[in-house]
Amino acid sequence: MTDCRLYLITPPSIDLATFPDLLARALDAGDVACLQLRLKEAPRDDLRRAIDALRPIAQSREVAFLLNDDAELAAQTGCDGAHLGQEDGDHARARTLLRDATLGITCHGSRHLAMDAGEMGADYVAFGAFFPTATKDAQHRAEPDILEWWSSLFEIPCVAIGGITAENCAPLVRAGADFLAVVGAVWNHPDGPAAGVRAMNAAISGA
Ligand SMILES: Cc1ncc(COP(=O)(O)OP(=O)(O)O)c(N)n1
Numbered sequence: 001m002t003d004c005r006l007y008l009i010t011p012p013s014i015d016l017a018t019f020p021d022l023l024a025r026a027l028d029a030g031d032v033a034c035l036q037l038r039l040k041e042a043p044r045d046d047l048r049r050a051i052d053a054l055r056p057i058a059q060s061r062e063v064a065f066l067l068n069d070d071a072e073l074a075a076q077t078g079c080d081g082a083h084l085g086q087e088d089g090d091h092a093r094a095r096t097l098l099r100d101a102t103l104g105i106t107c108h109g110s111r112h113l114a115m116d117a118g119e120m121g122a123d124y125v126a127f128g129a130f131f132p133t134a135t136k137d138a139q140h141r142a143e144p145d146i147l148e149w150w151s152s153l154f155e156i157p158c159v160a161i162g163g164i165t166a167e168n169c170a171p172l173v174r175a176g177a178d179f180l181a182v183v184g185a186v187w188n189h190p191d192g193p194a195a196g197v198r199a200m201n202a203a204i205s206g207a
């Protein structure tokens with residue numbers, strides 16, 4: 001029995017006329033620990049509109065709603081937290097702004113970055129990319145042994161990301177990932193996002 005859970009990230013762009021319904025059906029299809037809103041190209045006003053539309057859908061289902069890249073906006077808009085990369089501003093300031101809300105930090109494949117994030121007060125550290133991904137031009141790779149190392153030494157949860165699918169995720173679960181973060185495995189699933197959530201949960205349980 002694993003404690004690993006699914007961490008869902010939105011597609012890179014969404015249509016607010018149709019996406020809320022798709023999201024609700026995906027979240028109702030199985031266990032999702034959190035949803036990260038990641039719209040890299042969206043102007044700030046569109047981002048605010050997306051937060052207003054999607055945050056209640058996640059939070060009403062007890063799915064934590066995290067915002068990518070912007071801790072200040074996350075704190076202003078009732079998000080449950082933010083995910084920041086190494087280039088996404090001052091992590092210590094973000095920690096202060098977010099108070100008790102969740103702060104996750106990208107650590108690529110680096111033990112050093114992960115220990116820094118832990119000392120700074122991150123609520124989770126994220127390692128990746130574990131596999132080739134079409135969602136992002138990922139400049140860094142990680143190997144499963146970093147999950148084993150981290151989880152054997154630290155209590156802070158670790159997230160695995162990058163090209164993860166139902167077919168390839170088992171070694172990451174067995175290596176100690178607390179969460180598997182995915183975009184394509186759910187939103188590009190041939191039978192639709194709800195089927196993607198079901199497939200990921202079945203793969204996590206069977207790992
Ligand atoms: C859970 C999770 N892990 C890593 C990332 C990547 O964050 P970052 O390195 O800042 O890259 P962008 O997502 O901003 O392109 C993430 N978003 N979520």
Ligand SMILES: Cc1ncsc1CCOP(=O)(O)O
Nearest residue numbers: 129133135162163182183184
């Ligand atoms: C945001 C991000 N950071 C590293 S890989 C990645 C993309 C994850 O998307 P997918 O699950 O489709 O590979």
Ligand SMILES: [Mg+2]
Nearest residue numbers: 069084085088
């Ligand atoms: Mg970022």
